[in-house]
Amino acid sequence: MPRAPRASHQVIVIGAGIAGLAAAAEAARCSLKTALFDDGLLGGLITNVGSIHGHPDTEGGTGADLVNGMLGAALEAGVDYQPGAVTALDRQGDYWRLTESSAPNVILATGAELRTLGVPGEAELTGRGVSQCAFCDGGLYKGRDVAVVGGGDAAFQEALHLATLCANVTMILRGLKPRARPAFVRQAADLGNLHFRWQTEVRRITGGDGVDAVQLQELNSGETESLTVAAIFPFIGLVPRTDLVTAGCHDGGGLTVDQNMHTDQPGLYAVGAVRSGHGGQIAHAIADGKTAALAIWMAQSTR
Ligand SMILES: Cc1cc2nc3c(=O)[nH]c(=O)nc-3n(C[C@H](O)[C@H](O)[C@H](O)COP(=O)(O)OP(=O)(O)OC[C@H]3O[C@@H](n4cnc5c(N)ncnc54)[C@H](O)[C@@H]3O)c2cc1C
Structure with missing residues (x-):
């Protein structure tokens, strides 16, 4: 009988904003083989902020410094960082498949875009x-x-x-x-x-x-x-970047999740600004990312 193809990773994180960086680092620290993809602006929304407020470790620091520190920590933990946009995400059998990678678990951390006014000019x-x-x-x-x-x-x-x-x-x-x-x-x-x-x-x-x-x-x-x-x-709000997920789990805004950041689809988690009910701050994005990674680790270790 032919063997089922193995997954390339145990966890794939899509989006290296604050939520994705936190999720990937935590998953790798739990010894889960983790890939992290980002489509360009590594660090996402916070990258260009010159003075961060409301987060004790980084009060008054720059977004770029925070992102560099978090990327360094993720790489040190063993995250396989792959720059590039993810354009399609399909569930086949037990795995989520991207073009060249696959994993039983995907953490969607694609964040949000700033809403525009939509007025002439x-x-x-x-x-x-x-x-x-x-x-x-x-x-x-x-x-x-x-x-x-x-x-x-x-x-x-x-x-x-x-x-x-x-x-x-x-x-x-x-x-x-x-x-x-x-x-x-x-x-x-x-x-x-x-x-x-x-x-x-x-x-x-x-x-x-x-x-x-x-x-x-x-x-x-x-x-x-x-x-x-x-x-x-x-600066009139955010539009969650949910376009990779077509079925289920939308509530008209972000993706709906349970307390483990799990959507209604097997092995699919959503963290940070892409999810419905995101608290809006980097502390919330970090907590979301860690919560999803730990939930995957707990599920694996009890299997
Ligand atoms: C102007 C401004 C100032 C702020 N100041 C503060 C502050 O002082 N303190 C604070 O606590 N919070 C602040 N925030 C909020 C904070 O920035 C967000 O809560 C947080 O950055 C959300 O992180 P995220 O990872 O969920 O999403 P994002 O930052 O949006 O990151 C998502 C990442 O995913 C990538 N991505 C998207 N789609 C794909 C794809 N298909 N393939 C690969 N990669 C993809 C994006 O390029 C991006 O890098 C501020 C926000 C704004 C807009």
């Missing part, structure tokens, strides 16, 4: 005044007026950074209350060059070689305003 002016990285592009607008859209932690964090460089920063919020942590809101309220437009939406971004202005609409009165700015930075 945004796509055309991206890279010429529309940016989603204040730490990368803020220096280009030194001494000028800029706008930030959103009311969560990321929007406030980036606006506070821009306020150290730019003449004026206007935050545009749809609601009346920010969702950001109180320390960020207090810091922002104390700055003379940080201004707010509450209950306001961006309707259009105008410009030529760069951004000239944003057209705003106050939601209660319907009144419109043209705000002259050289750049606009939207």
Whole structure:
């Protein structure tokens, strides 16, 4: 009787953001043969953040340093890191198969993309005044007026950074209350060059070689305003990258999981920003990754 083909790994982690790096390192430390794939921006969303908040080990440190440290730890633990996008994921028999690799367990850590505004002018002016990285592009607008859209932690964090460089920063919020942590809101309220437009939406971004202005609409009165700015930075939430999984387990946003980060498909786990109910911070992403890796190890060792 022909022998069933062996899997190349015991665990495959897709995505080397914070959740994937934590999952892969933990799995390898449990002596599980682990592969880790990433499609380019190693480290994911946190990589370009210049000053991390809310995580004790890394308070005020850079995202790049955190990612480098976590990658070093994963490699040292024996993770087989393979740069490259995973484009298909199929379950065949007892294994999940990628093009050249296979494993009984896959930890999906594909994270999320920053949501865009979807208004006229945004796509055309991206890279010429529309940016989603204040730490990368803020220096280009030194001494000028800029706008930030959103009311969560990321929007406030980036606006506070821009306020150290730019003449004026206007935050545009749809609601009346920010969702950001109180320390960020207090810091922002104390700055003379940080201004707010509450209950306001961006309707259009105008410009030529760069951004000239944003057209705003106050939601209660319907009144419109043209705000002259050289750049606009939207931080209005995340869109989970779930495209590798077509069946089951979506809840319309991220992937639904149980307390072990297991989806409703055999051997398929989802961790970090790709899963529904992700806490939003790197501490949550790390905890998710470790939880999935340990659940796989426990299942293997009791088999
Ligand atoms: C501007 C900003 C500032 C933030 N600041 C803080 C902070 O100060 N403190 C804090 O605790 N949190 C902060 N966060 C939140 C934190 O960044 C996220 O919670 C965390 O990074 C999520 O990690 P993740 O690994 O789940 O996803 P991601 O960071 O999105 O990583 C996913 C990775 O998977 C890769 N990938 C996706 N699809 C594929 C594929 N098909 N094949 C191979 N690879 C793939 C991506 O390229 C990426 O590298 C911030 C977020 C933003 C946006």
